[in-house]
Amino acid sequence: MPMDGARLMRDRLSFIQNTLAIAITAFSIGQIFLHHSIDYSSNQSTHHTAHLRVPTVKFDALMLPPTIDGSERLLLENAMKKRSVWDDNIDPEIEEKRCRRYFTYINDTKLNTNYKAKKRRRVFLGSLIADDSWHALGALAMETYGIYTAVAFVESNRTQTGTPRELRFVKGTDEHNILTGSNLFGPNTPVLIEHFSYEGEIDGGGLIREHMQRHMILNMWKKAGMAPDDIGVLTDADETPTRDFLRAVQMCDMPQFDPEKQDCHTAKVIVASMVFEGSPECMTTTRKWMHPDMILGKCIEGIGDDQFKLNDMQRQRKFAWRKKQYTLKLGNYSGWPEEKKTFPLWNAADFRRDQGGHEIYFEQVDYLRWGMGHTGYHFHNYFDSTDQLRNKYMTYGHPIAGVDQMSVSEIHPDLDLMVDCVLGRSSTNNKHTTLSTQLKDFEGRVPIAYGFDEYVVARHNELKMILTEDAKVNNSTWHDTERSKDWYEKIPP
Numbered sequence: 001m002p003m004d005g006a007r008l009m010r011d012r013l014s015f016i017q018n019t020l021a022i023a024i025t026a027f028s029i030g031q032i033f034l035h036h037s038i039d040y041s042s043n044q045s046t047h048h049t050a051h052l053r054v055p056t057v058k059f060d061a062l063m064l065p066p067t068i069d070g071s072e073r074l075l076l077e078n079a080m081k082k083r084s085v086w087d088d089n090i091d092p093e094i095e096e097k098r099c100r101r102y103f104t105y106i107n108d109t110k111l112n113t114n115y116k117a118k119k120r121r122r123v124f125l126g127s128l129i130a131d132d133s134w135h136a137l138g139a140l141a142m143e144t145y146g147i148y149t150a151v152a153f154v155e156s157n158r159t160q161t162g163t164p165r166e167l168r169f170v171k172g173t174d175e176h177n178i179l180t181g182s183n184l185f186g187p188n189t190p191v192l193i194e195h196f197s198y199e200g201e202i203d204g205g206g207l208i209r210e211h212m213q214r215h216m217i218l219n220m221w222k223k224a225g226m227a228p229d230d231i232g233v234l235t236d237a238d239e240t241p242t243r244d245f246l247r248a249v250q251m252c253d254m255p256q257f258d259p260e261k262q263d264c265h266t267a268k269v270i271v272a273s274m275v276f277e278g279s280p281e282c283m284t285t286t287r288k289w290m291h292p293d294m295i296l297g298k299c300i301e302g303i304g305d306d307q308f309k310l311n312d313m314q315r316q317r318k319f320a321w322r323k324k325q326y327t328l329k330l331g332n333y334s335g336w337p338e339e340k341k342t343f344p345l346w347n348a349a350d351f352r353r354d355q356g357g358h359e360i361y362f363e364q365v366d367y368l369r370w371g372m373g374h375t376g377y378h379f380h381n382y383f384d385s386t387d388q389l390r391n392k393y394m395t396y397g398h399p400i401a402g403v404d405q406m407s408v409s410e411i412h413p414d415l416d417l418m419v420d421c422v423l424g425r426s427s428t429n430n431k432h433t434t435l436s437t438q439l440k441d442f443e444g445r446v447p448i449a450y451g452f453d454e455y456v457v458a459r460h461n462e463l464k465m466i467l468t469e470d471a472k473v474n475n476s477t478w479h480d481t482e483r484s485k486d487w488y489e490k491i492p493p
């Protein structure tokens with residue numbers, strides 16, 4: 001007998017919530033690399049008239065250094081091409097269809113978005129940046145070309161664990177010029193980089209360091225002219241909403257982005273991202289990554305009305321997330337004065353963590369039983385060399401001891417999955433599975449960068465060579481280790 005639909009849906013939702021919990025916990029170990037010079041000039045103007053001067057350094061594909069080679073170069077050359085923003089004109093028919101595709105569940109009820117003719121909302125991107133490869137940065141840029149009003153990156157000269165790291169995006173370097181002066185994010189999208197540094201002891205450790213760093217993004221958005229009716233998209237540099245969803249966010253009738261309806265109680269819109277492990281051909285099909293996050297300017301600290309800002313005592317620590325009584329999930333906002341019609345503003349830590357209320361948006365798709373298609377992408381573990389990868393796993397949030405003695409596959413279940421996928425090994429004992437067919441045969445939406453076959457093939461083959469070499473030294477796998485047995489039950493906090 002078929003199960004009752006509503007119940008199945010609830011099971012499905014609770015599965016999503018569990019996945020969400022895992023994704024959010026995993027975030028604390030998943031985000032990684034995490035210097036003060038401002039290198040943009042803007043007139044901190046207030047509203048839709050804001051005009052940011054695009055940096056004057058111009059960089060083109062012919063100037064790419066020889067160290068950027070192989071598939072990464074192919075991708076960047078493509079991403080740097082001068083082209084128009086092809087979907088900028090508003091065609092009501094297209095917008096209408098688009099809006100009907102997106103939905104969320106509120107109180108167990110499926111709510112699709114609708115199209116109402118209006119101006120596109122402005123969206124601002126903000127992200128930490130470190131040693132993310134151009135594979136991830138190029139794919140992110142191609143996906144969002146011409147959409148963002150401004151893109152803000154923050155780089156630190158220490159990793160999350162406080163380990164010193166050399167700054168990469170220093171003014172005058174190729175890396176800096178590629179990111180800010182090569183048309184990557186669109187002809188009119190300024191790319192801003194600020195450097196975070198903090199040499200003192202940090203009360204609260206790596207996570208607080210990370211949130212301090214992320215907090216700079218909010219100031220950069222403000223300087224770039226973000227207003228209460230604009231939208232902030234907070235990501236890590238290897239995540240992005242799909243272009244189609246970003247367009248929907250700009251045009252569709254989503255109450256979360258309506259300053260009249262949004263009271264900051266359930267301010268966050270969560271993107272359900274499909275995860276690629278190291279290669280376009282290693283799409284994981286059994287999970288979604290619950291980031292990036294989006295919030296209306298009205299509800300963001302620094303942009304919204306200061307009278308609704310929490311003070312340091314109302315937070316776990318300065319720069320940290322809120323105390324329970326100021327969250328929906330953990331305290332039903334019981335500490336917040338009832339007479340206040342707007343709920344507390346969200347700082348960067350609230351924004352990234354699971355704190356207040358949120359809605360998860362999906363794209364309606366036919367190939368999944370419940371139709372809950374992805375609305376974003378996570379380009380995970382797109383490293384260039386195994387040295388780079390090992391260094392990452394030695395210095396990130398929860399460093400793994402002995403990484404230099406392990407095979408790539410043994411380091412982490414995500415890497416295990418990647419190695420099995422790339423080397424064509426069985427993934428039976430893995431926690432997740434990857435797409436069993438080639439990417440070109442996948443029914444759902446794929447990253448714009450991956451419509452470029454030459455890149456897809458080249459990246460996959462390069463990774464295969466790198467991992468084949470690694471497995472020659474030691475071919476042991478993570479799913480054969482003791483740690484694998486109860487790992488999912490013991491995910492670090």
Ligand SMILES: *[C@@H]1O[C@H](CO)[C@@H](O)[C@H](O)[C@H]1NC(C)=O
Pocket residue numbers: 043
């Ligand atoms: C920026 O604003 C200041 C004060 O509002 C003004 O004096 C200055 O001319 C402006 N600069 C530009 C480049 O618009």
Ligand SMILES: *[C@@H]1O[C@H](CO)[C@@H](O)[C@H](O)[C@H]1NC(C)=O
Pocket residue numbers: 106107
């Ligand atoms: C969902 O339920 C809550 C509590 O019953 C209610 O306050 C809220 O208005 C409902 N939301 C919608 C969109 O129906």
Ligand SMILES: *[C@@H]1O[C@H](CO)[C@@H](O)[C@H](O)[C@H]1NC(C)=O
Pocket residue numbers: 035036157158164165197198199
């Ligand atoms: C980080 O940058 C700051 C500011 O430039 C500097 O004082 C500090 O020594 C740097 N720290 C490291 C580890 O390089």
Ligand SMILES: *[C@@H]1O[C@H](CO)[C@@H](O)[C@H](O)[C@H]1NC(C)=O
Pocket residue numbers: 332
């Ligand atoms: C949450 O708080 C609101 C307003 O104070 C109240 O109406 C509601 O019953 C509370 N919900 C729960 C689950 O405690």
Ligand SMILES: *[C@@H]1O[C@H](CO)[C@@H](O)[C@H](O)[C@H]1NC(C)=O
Pocket residue numbers: 405406407410473474475476
């Ligand atoms: C591979 O590494 C594991 C520990 O990480 C070790 O136990 C094993 O002996 C190594 N195998 C080879 C063939 O070196």
Ligand SMILES: *[C@@H]1O[C@H](CO)[C@@H](O)[C@H](O)[C@H]1NC(C)=O
Pocket residue numbers: 475476
């Ligand atoms: C690892 O290498 C050993 C010895 O060379 C071989 O017997 C084994 O099948 C290999 N395992 C995998 C997973 O490739």
